[in-house]
Amino acid sequence: MDSVSPPLLVKWEIPSPEIIQAGVILTDLDSALRQFPQMIEEYLFQTGTPEGFPKFVALHQALWKQGLFCYVPDGVRVELPLRASTQIVSGAGAVFPHTLIVVGQGAEVTLIDERYSQGNGSSDAVVSDEMVEIFLKPGANLRYVHPQQWAPSVTELFTQRVLLDRDAQFFNVMVTLGGRLTKGNVETVLSGTGCRSELLGILFGSGSQHFDFHTLQDHQAKATFSDLLYKSALKDTAKAIYTGLIRIRKEAQKSDAYQANRNLLLSQGAQADSIPILEIEADDVRCTHGVAVGPIDPEQEFYLMSRGLPSTEAQRLIVEGFFEQVFKRIPLDSLREQLMAEVTNRLSSVHPSTSSG
Amino acid sequence: MSVPLLEIKDLHVQVEGKEILKGISLRVEKGQVHALMGPNGSGKSTLSNTLMGHPKYQVTQGQILYRGENLAGLKTDARARAGIFLAFQYPTSIPGVSVANFLRTAMKARFGEAFQPKEFRKTFKAAMAELGIDEGFATRYVNDGFSGGEKKRHEILQMKLLKPELAILDETDSGLDIDALRTVAEGINHLRGPELGILLITHYQRILNYVQPEAVHVLINGQIIRSGGKDLAHELEAKGYAPYEVLKEPPKEIVSK
Known part of the structure:
Protein backbone atom coordinates (compact mmCIF):
# COMPACT_ATOMS: atom_id res chain seq x y z
CA MET A 1 0.00 0.00 0.00
CA ASP A 2 2.94 2.33 0.62
CA SER A 3 3.33 3.36 -2.97
CA VAL A 4 -0.25 4.59 -3.15
CA SER A 5 -0.64 6.01 0.37
CA PRO A 6 -0.63 9.78 0.50
CA PRO A 7 1.37 11.03 3.48
CA LEU A 8 -0.69 11.39 6.59
CA LEU A 9 0.43 13.72 9.34
CA VAL A 10 -0.72 13.15 12.90
CA LYS A 11 -0.15 16.04 15.27
CA TRP A 12 -0.99 16.53 18.91
CA GLU A 13 -0.62 19.14 21.59
CA ILE A 14 -0.48 18.79 25.35
CA PRO A 15 -1.18 22.20 26.87
CA SER A 16 0.94 21.80 30.03
CA PRO A 17 3.77 19.57 31.33
CA GLU A 18 1.79 18.67 34.47
CA ILE A 19 -0.58 16.71 32.29
CA ILE A 20 2.27 14.45 31.17
CA GLN A 21 3.49 14.16 34.77
CA ALA A 22 0.03 12.97 35.75
CA GLY A 23 0.54 10.03 33.39
CA VAL A 24 -1.57 11.18 30.49
CA ILE A 25 -0.42 9.82 27.15
CA LEU A 26 -1.18 11.60 23.89
CA THR A 27 0.92 10.49 20.95
CA ASP A 28 0.71 8.99 17.49
CA LEU A 29 -0.26 5.35 17.39
CA ASP A 30 3.04 4.18 15.84
CA SER A 31 5.06 5.65 18.70
CA ALA A 32 2.58 4.26 21.21
CA LEU A 33 3.00 0.78 19.70
CA ARG A 34 6.74 0.95 20.35
CA GLN A 35 6.51 2.53 23.79
CA PHE A 36 3.42 0.86 25.26
CA PRO A 37 2.91 -2.35 23.25
CA GLN A 38 1.00 -4.15 26.02
CA MET A 39 -1.45 -1.32 26.45
CA ILE A 40 -2.15 -1.12 22.74
CA GLU A 41 -2.58 -4.87 22.55
CA GLU A 42 -5.07 -4.74 25.42
CA TYR A 43 -7.35 -2.23 23.69
CA LEU A 44 -6.84 -2.22 19.92
CA PHE A 45 -9.95 -3.59 18.18
CA GLN A 46 -11.44 -4.58 21.54
CA THR A 47 -14.58 -2.38 21.45
CA GLY A 48 -16.31 -5.25 19.69
CA THR A 49 -17.26 -5.69 16.07
CA PRO A 50 -19.14 -2.70 14.73
CA GLU A 51 -22.55 -3.53 13.28
CA GLY A 52 -22.37 -1.04 10.41
CA PHE A 53 -20.34 -1.13 7.18
CA PRO A 54 -18.59 -4.49 7.93
CA LYS A 55 -16.57 -4.42 4.70
CA PHE A 56 -15.01 -1.04 5.44
CA VAL A 57 -14.25 -2.17 8.99
CA ALA A 58 -12.63 -5.38 7.72
CA LEU A 59 -10.53 -3.41 5.25
CA HIS A 60 -9.50 -1.03 8.01
CA GLN A 61 -8.57 -3.90 10.32
CA ALA A 62 -6.41 -5.40 7.61
CA LEU A 63 -4.64 -2.24 6.56
CA TRP A 64 -4.78 0.20 9.51
CA LYS A 65 -1.79 2.47 9.64
CA GLN A 66 -0.94 5.58 11.66
CA GLY A 67 -3.33 7.26 14.03
CA LEU A 68 -3.57 8.58 17.54
CA PHE A 69 -3.41 7.15 21.05
CA CYS A 70 -4.84 8.96 24.05
CA TYR A 71 -4.75 7.53 27.54
CA VAL A 72 -5.86 9.17 30.79
CA PRO A 73 -5.03 7.19 33.97
CA ASP A 74 -7.60 6.48 36.69
CA GLY A 75 -8.64 9.52 38.69
CA VAL A 76 -6.81 12.08 36.54
CA ARG A 77 -8.86 15.09 35.59
CA VAL A 78 -7.46 17.16 32.75
CA GLU A 79 -8.87 20.67 32.83
CA LEU A 80 -7.53 22.09 29.55
CA PRO A 81 -8.67 20.56 26.27
CA LEU A 82 -6.17 18.30 24.51
CA ARG A 83 -5.86 18.83 20.78
CA ALA A 84 -4.86 16.56 17.96
CA SER A 85 -5.20 16.53 14.21
CA THR A 86 -4.85 14.12 11.35
CA GLN A 87 -3.95 15.78 8.07
CA ILE A 88 -3.69 14.48 4.55
CA VAL A 89 -0.61 16.12 3.12
CA SER A 90 -0.62 15.36 -0.62
CA GLY A 91 -1.02 12.70 -3.27
CA ALA A 92 -3.74 10.27 -4.21
CA GLY A 93 -4.41 6.90 -2.58
CA ALA A 94 -5.88 5.44 0.57
CA VAL A 95 -5.31 6.15 4.27
CA PHE A 96 -6.35 4.03 7.27
CA PRO A 97 -5.86 6.05 10.45
CA HIS A 98 -6.90 4.56 13.77
CA THR A 99 -7.71 6.53 16.91
CA LEU A 100 -7.65 4.79 20.27
CA ILE A 101 -8.83 6.61 23.38
CA VAL A 102 -8.87 5.13 26.88
CA VAL A 103 -10.18 7.17 29.81
CA GLY A 104 -9.56 5.59 33.20
CA GLN A 105 -11.84 5.17 36.18
CA GLY A 106 -13.14 8.55 37.38
CA ALA A 107 -10.85 10.36 34.93
CA GLU A 108 -11.97 13.33 32.90
CA VAL A 109 -10.72 14.87 29.65
CA THR A 110 -11.68 16.91 26.59
CA LEU A 111 -10.13 15.93 23.26
CA ILE A 112 -10.50 17.97 20.11
CA ASP A 113 -9.47 15.78 17.21
CA GLU A 114 -9.53 17.45 13.81
CA ARG A 115 -9.36 16.07 10.28
CA TYR A 116 -8.29 18.18 7.36
CA SER A 117 -6.35 18.22 4.13
CA GLN A 118 -3.41 20.50 3.62
CA GLY A 119 -4.07 22.77 0.67
CA ASN A 120 -7.80 22.31 0.82
CA GLY A 121 -8.20 22.73 -2.93
CA SER A 122 -6.32 19.49 -3.60
CA SER A 123 -8.02 17.38 -6.22
CA ASP A 124 -6.09 14.18 -5.48
CA ALA A 125 -8.54 11.35 -5.03
CA VAL A 126 -8.11 9.97 -1.53
CA VAL A 127 -10.05 7.31 0.34
CA SER A 128 -9.90 7.53 4.10
CA ASP A 129 -11.09 4.39 5.87
CA GLU A 130 -10.75 5.25 9.51
CA MET A 131 -11.82 4.02 12.87
CA VAL A 132 -12.12 5.61 16.29
CA GLU A 133 -12.33 3.37 19.34
CA ILE A 134 -13.13 4.77 22.74
CA PHE A 135 -13.09 3.04 26.13
CA LEU A 136 -14.65 4.79 29.08
CA LYS A 137 -13.96 3.12 32.43
CA PRO A 138 -16.38 3.38 35.38
CA GLY A 139 -17.11 7.03 36.11
CA ALA A 140 -14.92 8.29 33.24
CA ASN A 141 -15.93 11.48 31.50
CA LEU A 142 -14.91 12.27 27.92
CA ARG A 143 -15.82 15.21 25.72
CA TYR A 144 -14.78 14.30 22.22
CA VAL A 145 -15.06 16.88 19.43
CA HIS A 146 -14.40 15.68 15.91
CA PRO A 147 -14.40 18.40 13.23
CA GLN A 148 -13.87 17.02 9.73
CA GLN A 149 -12.83 19.36 6.93
CA TRP A 150 -11.31 17.01 4.34
CA ALA A 151 -10.70 18.34 0.83
CA PRO A 152 -13.63 17.91 -1.60
CA SER A 153 -11.82 15.04 -3.34
CA VAL A 154 -11.78 12.79 -0.25
CA THR A 155 -14.08 9.82 0.18
CA GLU A 156 -14.55 9.17 3.86
CA LEU A 157 -15.45 5.86 5.46
CA PHE A 158 -15.69 6.49 9.16
CA THR A 159 -16.48 4.22 12.07
CA GLN A 160 -16.60 5.25 15.69
CA ARG A 161 -17.33 2.76 18.42
CA VAL A 162 -17.58 3.78 22.05
CA LEU A 163 -17.84 1.47 25.04
CA LEU A 164 -19.18 3.02 28.23
CA ASP A 165 -18.73 1.34 31.58
CA ARG A 166 -20.72 2.02 34.75
CA ASP A 167 -21.54 5.72 35.36
CA ALA A 168 -19.27 6.84 32.51
CA GLN A 169 -20.20 9.96 30.55
CA PHE A 170 -19.60 10.58 26.88
CA PHE A 171 -20.19 13.88 25.15
CA ASN A 172 -19.60 13.88 21.42
CA VAL A 173 -19.72 16.59 18.75
CA MET A 174 -19.21 15.41 15.18
CA VAL A 175 -18.82 18.26 12.68
CA THR A 176 -18.73 17.01 9.11
CA LEU A 177 -18.06 19.64 6.48
CA GLY A 178 -15.61 18.17 3.98
CA GLY A 179 -15.21 15.24 1.63
CA ARG A 180 -17.22 14.29 -1.45
CA LEU A 181 -18.83 11.24 0.10
CA THR A 182 -18.99 10.33 3.76
CA LYS A 183 -20.22 7.04 5.04
CA GLY A 184 -20.21 7.47 8.78
CA ASN A 185 -21.14 5.01 11.48
CA VAL A 186 -21.25 6.11 15.09
CA GLU A 187 -21.96 3.34 17.58
CA THR A 188 -22.36 4.00 21.26
CA VAL A 189 -22.55 0.98 23.53
CA LEU A 190 -23.99 1.78 26.94
CA SER A 191 -22.82 -1.34 28.74
CA GLY A 192 -22.48 -0.13 32.33
CA THR A 193 -25.32 0.79 34.69
CA GLY A 194 -26.02 4.52 34.90
CA CYS A 195 -23.77 5.60 32.03
CA ARG A 196 -24.77 8.61 29.93
CA SER A 197 -24.12 9.71 26.43
CA GLU A 198 -24.87 12.90 24.55
CA LEU A 199 -24.30 12.76 20.80
CA LEU A 200 -24.38 15.88 18.68
CA GLY A 201 -23.71 16.16 14.99
CA ILE A 202 -23.53 18.85 12.36
CA LEU A 203 -23.35 18.27 8.63
CA PHE A 204 -23.06 20.96 6.02
CA GLY A 205 -23.15 19.91 2.40
CA SER A 206 -22.77 21.84 -0.82
CA GLY A 207 -22.02 20.98 -4.44
CA SER A 208 -22.72 17.28 -4.91
CA GLN A 209 -21.60 16.22 -1.43
CA HIS A 210 -23.25 13.10 -0.11
CA PHE A 211 -23.52 12.00 3.50
CA ASP A 212 -24.70 8.63 4.67
CA PHE A 213 -24.73 8.56 8.46
CA HIS A 214 -25.69 5.68 10.69
CA THR A 215 -25.91 5.90 14.44
CA LEU A 216 -26.52 3.24 17.06
CA GLN A 217 -27.48 3.89 20.67
CA ASP A 218 -27.18 0.45 22.17
CA HIS A 219 -28.54 0.37 25.73
CA GLN A 220 -27.31 -2.83 27.35
CA ALA A 221 -27.45 -1.93 31.03
CA LYS A 222 -29.93 -0.58 33.52
CA ALA A 223 -30.69 3.13 33.95
CA THR A 224 -28.61 4.28 31.01
CA PHE A 225 -29.25 7.53 29.15
CA SER A 226 -28.57 8.65 25.62
CA ASP A 227 -29.57 11.80 23.77
CA LEU A 228 -28.76 12.31 20.11
CA LEU A 229 -29.22 15.40 17.93
CA TYR A 230 -27.91 15.47 14.35
CA LYS A 231 -28.52 18.56 12.24
CA SER A 232 -27.74 19.00 8.59
CA ALA A 233 -27.99 21.94 6.21
CA LEU A 234 -27.71 21.17 2.53
CA LYS A 235 -27.40 23.35 -0.54
CA ASP A 236 -26.90 22.81 -4.28
CA THR A 237 -27.49 19.10 -4.90
CA ALA A 238 -26.02 17.89 -1.62
CA LYS A 239 -27.71 14.90 -0.06
CA ALA A 240 -27.88 13.46 3.45
CA ILE A 241 -29.27 10.14 4.55
CA TYR A 242 -29.54 9.50 8.24
CA THR A 243 -30.32 6.11 9.73
CA GLY A 244 -30.59 6.08 13.50
CA LEU A 245 -31.14 2.99 15.59
CA ILE A 246 -32.04 3.03 19.26
CA ARG A 247 -31.85 -0.37 20.85
CA ILE A 248 -32.91 -0.95 24.44
CA ARG A 249 -32.22 -4.48 25.56
CA LYS A 250 -34.22 -6.36 28.21
CA GLU A 251 -31.49 -5.79 30.79
CA ALA A 252 -31.71 -2.01 30.23
CA GLN A 253 -34.83 -1.20 32.26
CA LYS A 254 -35.28 2.40 33.46
CA SER A 255 -33.28 3.71 30.52
CA ASP A 256 -33.95 6.91 28.57
CA ALA A 257 -33.11 7.30 24.90
CA TYR A 258 -33.75 10.26 22.64
CA GLN A 259 -32.98 10.85 19.02
CA ALA A 260 -33.61 13.85 16.76
CA ASN A 261 -32.55 14.54 13.21
CA ARG A 262 -33.24 17.94 11.65
CA ASN A 263 -32.49 18.86 8.07
CA LEU A 264 -32.57 22.25 6.41
CA LEU A 265 -32.74 22.24 2.62
CA LEU A 266 -31.25 25.43 1.18
CA SER A 267 -31.88 24.69 -2.47
CA GLN A 268 -34.41 22.86 -4.57
CA GLY A 269 -31.89 20.21 -5.57
CA ALA A 270 -30.81 19.36 -2.02
CA GLN A 271 -32.22 16.24 -0.45
CA ALA A 272 -32.45 14.63 2.98
CA ASP A 273 -33.84 11.30 4.11
CA SER A 274 -34.17 10.23 7.67
CA ILE A 275 -34.82 6.72 8.91
CA PRO A 276 -35.33 6.25 12.64
CA ILE A 277 -35.47 2.70 13.96
CA LEU A 278 -36.42 1.61 17.45
CA GLU A 279 -35.78 -1.82 18.93
CA ILE A 280 -37.16 -1.83 22.43
CA GLU A 281 -37.07 -5.08 24.37
CA ALA A 282 -37.51 -3.59 27.85
CA ASP A 283 -40.90 -2.38 29.08
CA ASP A 284 -39.99 0.34 31.58
CA VAL A 285 -38.13 2.89 29.47
CA ARG A 286 -38.56 6.32 27.98
CA CYS A 287 -37.77 6.73 24.33
CA THR A 288 -38.59 9.36 21.71
CA HIS A 289 -37.41 10.22 18.26
CA GLY A 290 -38.13 13.07 15.90
CA VAL A 291 -37.36 13.93 12.32
CA ALA A 292 -37.72 17.17 10.37
CA VAL A 293 -36.87 17.96 6.77
CA GLY A 294 -37.73 21.26 5.13
CA PRO A 295 -36.64 24.48 3.48
CA ILE A 296 -35.96 27.79 5.22
CA ASP A 297 -39.16 29.17 6.69
CA PRO A 298 -40.19 32.01 4.32
CA GLU A 299 -41.69 33.96 7.25
CA GLN A 300 -38.33 33.93 9.05
CA GLU A 301 -36.65 35.17 5.90
CA PHE A 302 -39.30 37.89 5.42
CA TYR A 303 -38.91 39.02 9.01
CA LEU A 304 -35.15 39.44 8.64
CA MET A 305 -35.46 41.08 5.22
CA SER A 306 -37.98 43.52 6.67
CA ARG A 307 -35.10 44.72 8.86
CA GLY A 308 -32.92 45.45 5.85
CA LEU A 309 -31.01 42.17 5.51
CA PRO A 310 -30.60 41.00 1.90
CA SER A 311 -31.90 37.49 1.24
CA THR A 312 -28.42 35.88 1.37
CA GLU A 313 -27.64 37.59 4.67
CA ALA A 314 -31.00 36.52 6.10
CA GLN A 315 -30.33 32.91 5.09
CA ARG A 316 -26.87 33.04 6.62
CA LEU A 317 -28.30 34.16 9.95
CA ILE A 318 -30.98 31.46 9.86
CA VAL A 319 -28.43 28.71 9.13
CA GLU A 320 -26.14 29.99 11.88
CA GLY A 321 -29.08 29.93 14.24
CA PHE A 322 -29.97 26.42 13.14
CA PHE A 323 -26.48 25.18 14.05
CA GLU A 324 -26.11 27.33 17.16
CA GLN A 325 -27.76 24.78 19.44
CA VAL A 326 -24.93 22.37 18.66
CA PHE A 327 -22.08 24.83 18.12
CA LYS A 328 -22.61 26.48 21.47
CA ARG A 329 -21.68 23.16 23.09
CA ILE A 330 -18.19 23.11 21.56
CA PRO A 331 -15.97 23.75 24.59
CA LEU A 332 -13.43 26.01 22.85
CA ASP A 333 -14.37 29.52 21.67
CA SER A 334 -11.72 29.81 18.97
CA LEU A 335 -12.64 26.46 17.41
CA ARG A 336 -16.36 27.24 17.54
CA GLU A 337 -15.80 30.55 15.76
CA GLN A 338 -13.52 28.97 13.19
CA LEU A 339 -16.07 26.25 12.39
CA MET A 340 -18.94 28.73 12.21
CA ALA A 341 -16.87 30.89 9.86
CA GLU A 342 -16.18 27.83 7.73
CA VAL A 343 -19.91 27.06 7.50
CA THR A 344 -20.61 30.68 6.52
CA ASN A 345 -17.88 30.51 3.92
CA ARG A 346 -19.28 27.30 2.43
CA LEU A 347 -22.77 28.76 2.52
CA SER A 348 -21.85 31.80 0.45
CA SER A 349 -19.32 30.31 -1.93
CA VAL A 350 -20.21 28.86 -5.29
CA HIS A 351 -19.01 25.33 -4.83
CA PRO A 352 -16.25 24.10 -7.14
CA SER A 353 -16.88 20.90 -9.00
CA THR A 354 -16.51 18.00 -6.63
CA SER A 355 -15.96 15.41 -9.31
CA SER A 356 -12.52 13.93 -8.95
CA GLY A 357 -12.42 11.48 -11.83
CA MET B 1 -46.61 71.32 -2.56
CA SER B 2 -44.20 68.88 -0.96
CA VAL B 3 -44.11 65.18 -1.86
CA PRO B 4 -46.00 63.10 0.74
CA LEU B 5 -44.06 60.49 2.72
CA LEU B 6 -46.48 57.76 1.74
CA GLU B 7 -49.09 57.93 -0.95
CA ILE B 8 -51.24 54.92 -1.75
CA LYS B 9 -53.28 55.26 -4.93
CA ASP B 10 -56.18 52.94 -5.76
CA LEU B 11 -54.35 49.89 -4.40
CA HIS B 12 -55.72 46.45 -5.26
CA VAL B 13 -54.03 43.41 -3.70
CA GLN B 14 -54.53 39.70 -4.16
CA VAL B 15 -53.47 36.86 -1.91
CA GLU B 16 -53.43 33.43 -3.52
CA GLY B 17 -55.74 34.65 -6.26
CA LYS B 18 -58.26 36.26 -3.92
CA GLU B 19 -58.69 40.03 -3.94
CA ILE B 20 -58.38 41.40 -0.41
CA LEU B 21 -57.71 45.11 -0.94
CA LYS B 22 -60.13 46.69 -3.37
CA GLY B 23 -58.88 50.14 -4.21
CA ILE B 24 -57.31 51.89 -1.24
CA SER B 25 -56.05 55.47 -1.35
CA LEU B 26 -54.24 57.10 1.53
CA ARG B 27 -51.70 59.88 2.16
CA VAL B 28 -49.43 60.09 5.17
CA GLU B 29 -47.25 63.17 5.58
CA LYS B 30 -44.02 63.33 7.56
CA GLY B 31 -44.62 63.89 11.26
CA GLN B 32 -48.20 62.54 11.14
CA VAL B 33 -49.82 59.58 12.83
CA HIS B 34 -52.64 57.96 10.87
CA ALA B 35 -54.75 55.31 12.53
CA LEU B 36 -56.21 52.64 10.28
CA MET B 37 -59.04 50.84 12.04
CA GLY B 38 -61.03 47.87 10.97
CA PRO B 39 -62.54 44.59 12.08
CA ASN B 40 -60.92 41.19 11.60
CA GLY B 41 -60.61 40.21 7.96
CA SER B 42 -60.95 43.75 6.66
CA GLY B 43 -57.49 43.66 5.06
CA LYS B 44 -55.39 45.45 7.69
CA SER B 45 -52.54 42.93 7.74
CA THR B 46 -52.70 42.57 3.97
CA LEU B 47 -51.99 46.28 3.68
CA SER B 48 -49.06 46.18 6.10
CA ASN B 49 -47.52 43.11 4.44
CA THR B 50 -48.00 44.66 0.99
CA LEU B 51 -46.31 47.89 2.07
CA MET B 52 -43.34 45.82 3.27
CA GLY B 53 -43.22 43.82 0.02
CA HIS B 54 -44.15 40.33 1.23
CA PRO B 55 -43.84 38.06 -1.83
CA LYS B 56 -47.18 36.37 -1.10
CA TYR B 57 -49.14 39.62 -1.66
CA GLN B 58 -49.66 40.65 -5.26
CA VAL B 59 -50.43 44.20 -6.28
CA THR B 60 -52.80 43.89 -9.25
CA GLN B 61 -53.64 47.56 -9.65
CA GLY B 62 -52.64 50.93 -8.26
CA GLN B 63 -49.45 52.28 -6.77
CA ILE B 64 -47.56 52.79 -3.55
CA LEU B 65 -45.36 55.86 -3.60
CA TYR B 66 -42.81 56.36 -0.85
CA ARG B 67 -41.28 59.85 -0.86
CA GLY B 68 -42.60 60.02 -4.41
CA GLU B 69 -40.87 56.83 -5.50
CA ASN B 70 -42.87 53.85 -6.76
CA LEU B 71 -42.15 50.85 -4.53
CA ALA B 72 -43.22 48.28 -7.13
CA GLY B 73 -39.67 47.26 -8.08
CA LEU B 74 -38.22 47.32 -4.58
CA LYS B 75 -37.76 44.16 -2.57
CA THR B 76 -38.48 43.94 1.14
CA ASP B 77 -34.89 44.50 2.25
CA ALA B 78 -34.44 47.54 -0.01
CA ARG B 79 -37.65 49.07 1.36
CA ALA B 80 -36.34 48.55 4.90
CA ARG B 81 -33.01 50.15 4.10
CA ALA B 82 -34.89 53.07 2.55
CA GLY B 83 -36.52 53.70 5.93
CA ILE B 84 -39.76 51.70 5.98
CA PHE B 85 -40.37 49.68 9.11
CA LEU B 86 -43.09 47.16 9.92
CA ALA B 87 -43.83 46.25 13.52
CA PHE B 88 -45.33 42.79 13.14
CA GLN B 89 -48.57 41.64 14.68
CA TYR B 90 -47.10 38.14 15.11
CA PRO B 91 -43.29 38.42 15.01
CA THR B 92 -41.78 35.10 14.01
CA SER B 93 -39.17 33.40 16.17
CA ILE B 94 -35.67 32.66 14.92
CA PRO B 95 -34.14 30.10 17.26
CA GLY B 96 -30.37 30.21 17.66
CA VAL B 97 -30.05 33.88 16.65
CA SER B 98 -29.54 36.20 19.61
CA VAL B 99 -31.35 39.54 19.83
CA ALA B 100 -27.99 41.35 20.02
CA ASN B 101 -26.60 39.59 16.95
CA PHE B 102 -29.83 40.18 15.01
CA LEU B 103 -29.98 43.88 15.86
CA ARG B 104 -26.30 44.44 15.13
CA THR B 105 -26.74 42.83 11.70
CA ALA B 106 -29.93 44.79 11.03
CA MET B 107 -28.34 48.12 12.00
CA LYS B 108 -25.36 47.40 9.80
CA ALA B 109 -27.73 46.71 6.90
CA ARG B 110 -29.82 49.83 7.55
CA PHE B 111 -27.03 52.35 8.16
CA GLY B 112 -24.20 50.86 6.07
CA GLU B 113 -20.95 52.79 6.43
CA ALA B 114 -22.47 55.05 9.05
CA PHE B 115 -22.94 52.12 11.45
CA GLN B 116 -20.32 52.13 14.16
CA PRO B 117 -19.90 48.66 15.67
CA LYS B 118 -18.04 50.07 18.67
CA GLU B 119 -21.02 52.23 19.59
CA GLY B 132 -37.77 49.05 30.43
CA ILE B 133 -36.34 45.91 28.83
CA ASP B 134 -34.13 43.66 30.93
CA GLU B 135 -30.50 43.36 29.79
CA GLY B 136 -30.78 39.58 29.71
CA PHE B 137 -32.87 40.10 26.59
CA ALA B 138 -29.72 40.61 24.51
CA THR B 139 -28.65 36.98 24.65
CA ARG B 140 -32.11 35.46 24.18
CA TYR B 141 -33.04 34.11 20.78
CA VAL B 142 -35.17 36.37 18.56
CA ASN B 143 -38.82 36.11 19.68
CA ASP B 144 -38.17 32.56 20.90
CA GLY B 145 -40.32 31.89 23.94
CA PHE B 146 -41.13 35.61 24.29
CA SER B 147 -44.39 36.57 25.98
CA GLY B 148 -46.84 38.68 23.95
CA GLY B 149 -45.66 41.83 25.70
CA GLU B 150 -41.98 41.01 25.17
CA LYS B 151 -42.57 40.49 21.46
CA LYS B 152 -44.23 43.89 21.07
CA ARG B 153 -41.57 45.64 23.13
CA HIS B 154 -38.94 43.95 21.00
CA GLU B 155 -40.62 45.37 17.87
CA ILE B 156 -40.58 48.87 19.36
CA LEU B 157 -36.93 48.40 20.37
CA GLN B 158 -36.08 47.59 16.77
CA MET B 159 -38.03 50.60 15.56
CA LYS B 160 -36.10 52.78 17.96
CA LEU B 161 -32.72 51.49 16.80
CA LEU B 162 -33.47 51.37 13.08
CA LYS B 163 -34.84 54.94 13.02
CA PRO B 164 -37.40 54.54 10.23
CA GLU B 165 -39.03 57.40 8.35
CA LEU B 166 -42.23 55.46 7.87
CA ALA B 167 -43.37 53.03 10.57
CA ILE B 168 -46.30 50.69 10.05
CA LEU B 169 -47.49 49.32 13.36
CA ASP B 170 -49.63 46.25 12.72
CA GLU B 171 -51.89 45.70 15.74
CA THR B 172 -49.00 46.44 18.05
CA ASP B 173 -51.60 46.98 20.79
CA SER B 174 -53.30 43.59 20.48
CA GLY B 175 -52.88 41.04 23.22
CA LEU B 176 -51.31 43.49 25.67
CA ASP B 177 -52.40 44.11 29.23
CA ILE B 178 -52.84 47.72 30.26
CA ASP B 179 -49.28 48.14 31.62
CA ALA B 180 -47.65 46.68 28.54
CA LEU B 181 -49.93 48.78 26.34
CA ARG B 182 -48.86 51.91 28.18
CA THR B 183 -45.15 51.04 27.82
CA VAL B 184 -45.55 50.37 24.12
CA ALA B 185 -47.59 53.57 23.61
CA GLU B 186 -44.97 55.58 25.49
CA GLY B 187 -42.33 54.05 23.25
CA ILE B 188 -44.28 55.13 20.17
CA ASN B 189 -44.86 58.65 21.52
CA HIS B 190 -41.20 58.92 22.35
CA LEU B 191 -40.32 58.15 18.73
CA ARG B 192 -42.85 60.56 17.25
CA GLY B 193 -41.27 63.53 15.61
CA PRO B 194 -41.32 65.75 12.56
CA GLU B 195 -39.29 63.23 10.51
CA LEU B 196 -41.39 60.13 11.18
CA GLY B 197 -44.72 59.16 9.67
CA ILE B 198 -46.71 56.43 11.43
CA LEU B 199 -49.47 54.21 10.13
CA LEU B 200 -51.02 52.74 13.24
CA ILE B 201 -53.15 49.74 12.35
CA THR B 202 -55.53 48.61 15.04
CA HIS B 203 -58.74 46.85 15.80
CA TYR B 204 -59.46 48.76 18.98
CA GLN B 205 -59.67 52.38 19.90
CA ARG B 206 -57.85 51.71 23.21
CA ILE B 207 -54.31 52.60 22.07
CA LEU B 208 -55.59 55.92 20.66
CA ASN B 209 -56.16 57.06 24.25
CA TYR B 210 -52.38 57.12 24.54
CA VAL B 211 -51.27 57.87 21.00
CA GLN B 212 -53.17 60.79 19.49
CA PRO B 213 -53.56 60.43 15.71
CA GLU B 214 -53.89 63.26 13.19
CA ALA B 215 -56.32 61.17 11.16
CA VAL B 216 -58.42 58.03 11.49
CA HIS B 217 -59.49 55.79 8.60
CA VAL B 218 -61.98 52.97 8.66
CA LEU B 219 -61.13 49.88 6.61
CA ILE B 220 -63.99 47.50 5.86
CA ASN B 221 -63.89 44.68 3.38
CA GLY B 222 -60.77 45.95 1.63
CA GLN B 223 -61.90 49.54 1.24
CA ILE B 224 -61.50 52.71 3.26
CA ILE B 225 -65.10 53.71 3.76
CA ARG B 226 -64.61 56.68 6.02
CA SER B 227 -61.83 59.04 7.09
CA GLY B 228 -61.89 61.70 9.76
CA GLY B 229 -60.24 63.18 12.82
CA LYS B 230 -59.58 61.43 16.13
CA ASP B 231 -63.24 61.72 17.13
CA LEU B 232 -64.05 59.08 14.58
CA ALA B 233 -62.22 56.55 16.76
CA HIS B 234 -64.48 57.35 19.72
CA GLU B 235 -67.53 56.98 17.54
CA LEU B 236 -66.31 53.54 16.45
CA GLU B 237 -65.69 52.57 20.06
CA ALA B 238 -69.27 53.50 20.92
CA LYS B 239 -71.07 52.01 17.93
CA GLY B 240 -68.66 49.29 16.77
CA TYR B 241 -68.03 48.37 13.16
CA ALA B 242 -71.51 46.89 12.61
CA PRO B 243 -73.13 49.98 11.09
CA TYR B 244 -70.44 49.96 8.41
CA GLU B 245 -70.36 46.28 7.75
CA VAL B 246 -73.86 46.31 6.25
CA LEU B 247 -72.21 48.13 3.38
CA LYS B 248 -70.43 44.89 2.52
CA GLU B 249 -71.64 43.14 -0.56
CA PRO B 250 -73.18 39.90 0.62
CA PRO B 251 -71.23 36.89 -0.66
CA LYS B 252 -73.16 35.47 -3.59
CA GLU B 253 -72.82 31.80 -2.64
CA ILE B 254 -74.58 32.36 0.66
CA VAL B 255 -77.38 34.33 -0.96
CA SER B 256 -78.12 31.57 -3.44
CA LYS B 257 -78.61 29.02 -0.63
Missing part, protein backbone atom coordinates in the same frame (compact mmCIF):
# COMPACT_ATOMS: atom_id res chain seq x y z
CA PHE B 120 -23.50 49.38 19.25
CA ARG B 121 -23.36 47.97 22.75
CA LYS B 122 -23.89 51.39 24.31
CA THR B 123 -26.73 52.42 21.97
CA PHE B 124 -28.38 49.02 22.39
CA LYS B 125 -28.18 49.07 26.20
CA ALA B 126 -29.51 52.63 26.39
CA ALA B 127 -32.45 51.77 24.12
CA MET B 128 -33.33 48.71 26.21
CA ALA B 129 -33.17 50.74 29.41
CA GLU B 130 -35.50 53.41 27.99
CA LEU B 131 -38.10 50.80 27.08
